[in-house]
Amino acid sequence: MKVYVPPIKCQGIKTKLVPLILANVELSGRGTWHEPFVGSGVVGFNLRPKRARFSDTNPHLIRFYDAVRTSDITPQTVREYLEREGAALAREGETHYYAVRDRFNRNHEPLDFLFLSRSCFNGMIRFNKNNGFNVPFCRKPQRFSAAYITKIVNQVKYVWEAAQLREWTFKCRSFEESIQDTSEGDFIYCDPPYLGRHVDYYNSWSLDDERRLRASLEKTQARFILSTWHSNRYRRNPALETIWAGFNVVTKEHFYHVGAKETNRNAMLEALVMNYTPRCTKEETGKPEQLSCV
Ligand SMILES: C[S@@+](CC[C@H](N)C(=O)[O-])C[C@H]1O[C@@H](n2cnc3c(N)ncnc32)[C@H](O)[C@@H]1O
Known part of the structure; x- marks a missing residue:
């Protein structure tokens, strides 16, 4: 399966779990897809349901995707913005990165959020307790090459096109309200x-x-999948035997790297907790999943 990768990444992004999650989704034709912790949106954007309510308590993610939905942000405005700001970054280096970061922390402009997420250290988003974006510069002033800009524009285009044809909403709210x-x-x-x-x-x-x-999930009539961690080499997730006891669980091994060395790989078992019988438990049989990211 080709997995679409969204323009903004976030901690805990589920790119590698998308095929297994989607293989288990049971959404009726008239039903609505709900994602109370939408993050980067990689799961719902790959499913592309007709009707969806995407929510998160991070207002910056929601503001960005809602602006794409309403066409306040389009592939064309993204290209123009990144060409202009990318040229300034190439000219002025980290001074420009920190100027955009200060501007974003004052005005919260969604395109500045995109710029920061694509030029900050490790490409991750992180906010301090005063809600300020505080990730340092990736130290690559030539970051926004023509090819990189086109890649980001295409990532925005994919969500923008999907959102024009579908009934999607993006709301900043807690999981309780969403559920x-x-x-x-x-x-x-x-x-x-x-x-x-x-x-x-x-x-x-x-x-x-x-x-x-x-x-909250106990009260819903809808089917759900919940992502959590199952175990690593040191411990198991105790919540699976307490809070989530009684539900069905499907697992998938996931490797993450500590530091730059390829040898420092740590295995982690991810869990999908479901309130119905899983359709696809392929990963439990140990078969590697064919997955490539676009
Ligand atoms: C692990 S991330 C989601 C990642 C997403 N599934 C993806 O693949 O990109 C968790 C998200 O939950 C959001 N969040 C944290 N507390 C929340 C709450 N009480 N209600 C709703 N969203 C919350 C965070 O802002 C974050 O975006």
Whole structure:
């Protein structure tokens, strides 16, 4: 399966899990897709449902994608913006990166958010407790080459085209409000921050949050998949035997790197928790999944 990669990445992006998640989705023809923790949007954007409600408490992600939906941001405006700001970055180097970062922290312009996410260190988004974007520069002033700009423009074009033809909404709201909005025949994909891995202001997540999520999901008539971690070489996720006990679980091995060395690979088992019988558990049989990213 070719997996579309969105223009803005975020911590915990599920690019590698998209085929397994989509193979298990059961959304009725008249139903709505709900993603209360949409993040980068990689899961729902690959499914491209007719009707979708995408939500998140990070207002910058929502503002960006809603501007794409309303055509306040189009592939053309992205190209013009990146050509202009990319040229300034090439001329002025990190001074320009930090000028855009200051401007974004004052005005919260969605295109500045895109610029930062594509030129910051490691391409990740992170906010401090005053909601300020605080990732340093990637130290590549020539970042926005013609090919790189075209790649980003195409990533925006994919979401923009999909959103024009479909009934999609993007809302900044908590998972509780999103899940209250669901009914039978709908489908919910939940990908909360993982417990104990607090990474930034928008990604704090406590045991109490996890319990409240379970309580919300218990009330819904819709089918759901919840992403969480299953185990690594040191420990298992205790929430699977407590908070999520009684649901079906499908797992997939995932490798992540610590530092730059290829040898420093750590295996982690990701879990999909479902309130119905899984359709595809291929990963449990150990067969490698054919996956390429576009
Ligand atoms: C692991 S990320 C989602 C990643 C996404 N599935 C992807 O593949 O890109 C978790 C998201 O939950 C959001 N979030 C954190 N707390 C939340 C809450 N209480 N309600 C809704 N969203 C929340 C964060 O802003 C973050 O975007």
